[in-house]
Amino acid sequence: MEYIVIVIGAVLVNNIVLAQFLGLCPLFGVSSKISTAAGMGGAVLFVMTVASIVTYLLSNFLLEPFNLMYLQTITYILVISSLVQMVEIILKKVSPPLYQALGIFLPLMTTNCAILGVAILVFQQDLTLLQGVVFAIAHSIGFTLAIILLAGIREHMDLLDIPKGMKGNPIIMVTAGLLALAFMGFAGIV
């Protein structure tokens, strides 16, 4: 039950992108096509989950016992950038087309604040390891959902006649705003 609450809360109610404003760079950068968006979601799912586990172990068994919490930010970001590097190497070997498609956004994932944000939140909210893993997976699903929804709308938007001043980024922002408004409807279900 507890885990269901975490999942619904993270995916729908407090969606990481649309309600907590984390991971916006990839949201706008890689959402022009559904297929790339889904690929990005998968990569985030992997990195976020593993990063949360590693940072959880590091903070609880190394940083906190030795009173080194002031090194938290630095440690977390180094863990995340190594992981991203690893995913890059694996993807290059396993799925070159996806690697090509994700392009610049793969190395940029190091600076995806969603991943660092979730890792810090897992620690701040005093979650157990298992709760933390569920929390991370749920948040990456929330991220994927938001990015795919936006990509779907953007694919249709190509065919529309949009006022000149609003073309490009402005209309995408407003669309994301309306999406966020729709997600507010989930408030209160947990």
Added chain:
Amino acid sequence: MVLTLFVVTLVASTSLALIYEVTKEPIRLAALERKNNAIMQVVPEFNNMPNEEEFTIEVPGGELVLYPARMDGELVGVAIETFTRRGYSGTIELMVGLLPDGTIHGIEVLRHAETPGLGDKIETDKSDFYKQFVGRNPGDFTMKLRQDNGEIDGITATTITSRAYCEAVQLAYDVFIEKGDLK
């Protein structure tokens, strides 16, 4: 190459350790001052040091901290640091001040992450929501929202936050009653 990275990291962590040592005391003092201010806001005038007499009580999911306030040795009230994890955006921490008979004397919000413009109206300087609690004894009235058959008017459009707030105050009261005699 590896050496450079090592040196960079070493210099960075050493300087951070230094800054940490320098700011440790001000951070502790700032936190203490915030807490003391909250205590002063919620209980009647006292002349002891409540944070030196503090003690904690375990409750499911965490612990409450009780700060007895005394005037010339006589108990005038207790400030209770209470919490709920059922706020709209996670944990809400309150400082609830009770008189020796259990009447609520004051409530301050210590920490919350509720929505600005909506849930943050639980803060004492943002709306009069808290006044519905002050001067009343939770033993004499149902401290719940109207839609939960209680007597509290929730903040418009923030049922979850208002409900969580009631729960946190109730928890403080329950612990106070359970603890019984504090003198």
Added chain:
Amino acid sequence: MNQAKNFTKGFVRENPVFILMLGLCPALGTTTSAFNGFGMGMATLFVVLMSNIVVSIFKDFIPNKVRIPSYIVIIASFVTITDLVMEAFMGALHAELGLFIPLIVVNCFVLGRAEAFASKNTLFSSVVDGVGMGLAFTMALTMLGASRELLGANAIFGLQLIEGDGMLVFILAPGAFIALGYLIALMNKLKKD
């Protein structure tokens, strides 16, 4: 290099938020009021300036291959310093900005300045670039915060202009996106003129 141009480039032509679309997370997440936007901008300014200085001084000593990790470590250190100092001396603002302070480290805009500018330019140019870009970022956040506060709470910098609540949606998440969308449209217009 023309330093005046270097200083002013960030305000409209290369504005980090409105034109380059960098650092959007803090830009949307912290701008529920003009003051919060300003505070976040200033914290970022400090980090950009300091990391630009350090990167520019040591650019010749850092081998190309470990350049990005080194920059990240440098930035993370200044972020932690900002975090600690703010917690010690600006408790209320620190509590308000919360998670977004440690997240300055992943603000693409900060790493972008180190990589694209400070690693290739002189110390003085990097200082000018850091201050200019930092101020431009602060301006963007303050503008966004002010418009959201004005529409959402009928106030500006905490000063109530009209009684009443305003259009709450602008304080909430959806309004952040919508307000930014219209500000970008406005900036695009200014850029063309």
